[in-house]
Structures are given as structure tokens and as C-alpha cells.
Amino acid sequence: MSQFFHVHPENPQTRLIRQAADIIKNGGVVVYPTDSGYAIGCNLGNKQAKERIERIRGIEQHHNFTLVCRDLSELSTYARVDNQMFRLIKNNTPGPYTFIFKGTKEVPRRLLNEKKKTIGIRVTDNPITVALLEELGEPMMSCSLILPGESFTESDPEEIRDRLEKVVDLIIHGGYLAEQATTVVDLSEDEPQILRVGCGDPTPFQ
Numbered sequence: 001m002s003q004f005f006h007v008h009p010e011n012p013q014t015r016l017i018r019q020a021a022d023i024i025k026n027g028g029v030v031v032y033p034t035d036s037g038y039a040i041g042c043n044l045g046n047k048q049a050k051e052r053i054e055r056i057r058g059i060e061q062h063h064n065f066t067l068v069c070r071d072l073s074e075l076s077t078y079a080r081v082d083n084q085m086f087r088l089i090k091n092n093t094p095g096p097y098t099f100i101f102k103g104t105k106e107v108p109r110r111l112l113n114e115k116k117k118t119i120g121i122r123v124t125d126n127p128i129t130v131a132l133l134e135e136l137g138e139p140m141m142s143c144s145l146i147l148p149g150e151s152f153t154e155s156d157p158e159e160i161r162d163r164l165e166k167v168v169d170l171i172i173h174g175g176y177l178a179e180q181a182t183t184v185v186d187l188s189e190d191e192p193q194i195l196r197v198g199c200g201d202p203t204p205f206q
Helices: 014-025 047-057 072-078 083-090 127-136 157-164
Strands: 003-006 030-034 037-043 066-069 097-103 118-123 140-144 170-173 183-186 193-196
Touching (some): 014 037, 014 170, 030 127, 037 047, 047 140, 066 072, 072 083, 072 118
Parallel strands (some): 003 170, 030 170, 066 118, 097 183
Antiparallel strands (some): 030 037, 037 140, 097 118, 183 193
């Protein structure tokens, strides 16, 4: 049975954030709020937790995972990015975007796209997630919480509890959110390519 934390969406309680970070550090799978619906994530290096997320989501082993980062200072550690692309991202983050880059050697191989060796990167401005990432001190491995048979990200934490309380370790109730996923922009090649239009404005990357 999972834990269920009511966390204030603007002023997250430090005690609950620390408890949530401890759950993740100890191998737990957590559902948490972002600026584009709820996401599901785990510790960066935990293979078993990643496999649990794949089963919950009903996705194949080679699905693209995303590293959710505190800020752009972590970008160069995990992604190969030139100055032009960095400026483009800096002008549009934090926000509801997922950026695809060639991964660096710091990214565990199992997280990279098998063929392209790419990884997704996100910088969200959701105060709960920002506080959680600060407490963790490293990015979280994550993907949008789109359950099997659904087309949209989950937005209602009570419904998420009904469906997932027996298969995840923690659900963070951070309010009722929009159902739309991030806009996905592939920056791994010379020209930006919009892979999915979500709640982030794609115009700056076209």
C-alpha cells in the first residue's frame, strides 16, 4: 500500500519533501506533480524501480525515459549541448517541455535510446518537484503518467490513488492538474524537430 502525501502546491512542507526523497533514495517509485500533469519517477540508478515503472505504464523496455533536473546547471553533465541550443533552452525553461539530446557517459546506458543514444531532459517549475529535486541532489528518472489505454497524463491524484496505490510507494497530492503532456523537442541533430505538441508553445523551436 502506497503512502499518500498532501503537499502544499506553492509552499511544500519540508518534512514531507524529506520523507518523499528518502522513499526515492531507498528504491521507491513515486507519482508526483509537474507543470504538465502527473509523472512517475524513481532514483536515477535504480534498475528495479525503472522496470516497475515500465510495468505500471505498460511500455516496452526501450521507451525513452526523461531526466527531470533542478535547473540547467545539470544539463551539460547528462546531455551533449552546444552554445546555440543552450541559449534556446535557457530562454524557454523552466516550462512544460521535454528536450531530447545525445546523452553523455554520465547517463546509465539502460536509460539511453538504444539506437540514437539519446535521453530526454526536463526542467519543471512545479514548486513541489523543484523542492524534491533539491533534497535529492540529483535528477530523477521519470516519464509522464499515461496509464495503459489512456491518451492523456493523469491529472486527479484521488483517481491515481484508486488505480495505483498497490503498485507504487508514494503518491504526492499536489493539486488537480492539466491533462496535457509536455511538448517534446528533439535537439539531438543540427535542426530542432518537434516530436509532440503538448502544453509548451512549440513556436520558439520551429
